[in-house]
Amino acid sequence: MITLTLVGIGTGNPDHVTRQAQKAINACDLILIPLKGDDKADLAGLRRAICDSCLTNPTTRIEAFDLPVRDPATPDYLRRVHDWHDAIADRWQDAIQRHLANGGGPNVGLLVWGDPSLYDSTLRIAERVGKRLPLKVQVIAGITAIQALCAAHAIALNELGAPVIITTGRRLRDEGWPAGVDTAVVMLDSGGAFQALDPAGLSIWWGAYVGMEEQILLSGPLAEVSEQILATRAQARARHGWIMDIYLLRKH
Template sequence: MIELALVGIGTGNPDHLTRQAMRTLAAADLVMIPRKGDDKADLAELRRTICAELLDDTKTQLAEFDLPVRDAATPDYRRRVDDWHDAIAAVWARTIAAHPGARRVALLVWGDPALYDSTLRIAARLQPAPRISVVPGITSIQALAAAHAIPLNEIGAPFVVTTGRRLRDEGWPAGVDTVVVMLDAGGAFEALDAQGVEIWWGAYVGMAEQITIAGPLAEVGPRILAARAEARARHGWVMDIYLLRRRGG
């Protein structure tokens, strides 16, 4: 049976890898590296850098593959995602099959495999089913809190992690004064009443390109949008995350 290890690598900073992640990669026969097109070539290069630092290239093979593109034409969102995951699983299967001697396979997963990531769902589609293990990684939420030196929650209070799509469509989640927003295509916070709201925003958190802005949402919101647009134009891609906190809510 193939053993498939899903290894959380944080935000691509080699210092974010745990000792467990290092041991797992060192024991792998094959490490798969996804490519997401020329505009996100930096992401593959970061994975290559991690492998170059940690692996014995005489023992461990690297296999790069092109990540399938999600079909935007299908109107049903869940159907689009399901079809996309099927296509990714098929690519993984072909990549593994092309290396018949590899019994221990590792896949480097951005952030942590358990948080807003579909790697585990895709792995479950593989046939024959491999033995799956997970190595947790530093999440972008942790990296954001560290970059701003802030706690995620107030004393004894809950917080919600949501997406930009849900924030824009549904507004501020009920019952909480702290919201962490991931997967925002850009500026979902503009849909909110900014009065009394503070924001801690970061792009490329934990990486050398890290950008952070914080302050009252009404004041710094335009600065964040401008910084995000400039960063995307410069790098060809942007990954950002932010925490919103409502005072006196």
């Protein structure tokens, strides 16, 4: 039986790694690190830096693998994502079987940004691998980007007794403001989905690289700060070669 441990590591700050996560990392015989191309090489470097700060087990191996690219020719979004997940599962399976064939131990780990439960597909990919290999999956909870954003801005996630919706930039752009809520947290935005909304009566709390040394924060009435956010985002992406951002919108 192979144990696959999905370790939530927060938003890139080594201080976000909990003691439970540190113990789990050190219990791994193999840690797999995805490579997403030169433009996101820093992400692999951050995972390695977290391993360097946590690992005391000299027998733990770290192996990088090239992450497949989603096929842009597939018109259906969900089909495109499912095919991509199948390809990633193939890479995991190959790496795990190669490790075991070379006498490696059965405890395999993956470091997951934020928490594996929130807008992350690692658990879905693990389910695919579990249909091919004898696999037990365990999850170590991590600090989410939502927690880091609210902490950075010193705001509460919800209004008193009120619901919150967590959605994506694509859905916000396609469907507009979600019904029945005054607060929406938007993740996985390729850039500026809030431009699809009427900004009147909306405030935004935006953050990029939240919790990291590179953290950038902007907030205010959406009508007043939207252009500044777009310009700042473009500059940060050009400077780093990648960007992770998130924002909270609230009606008032």
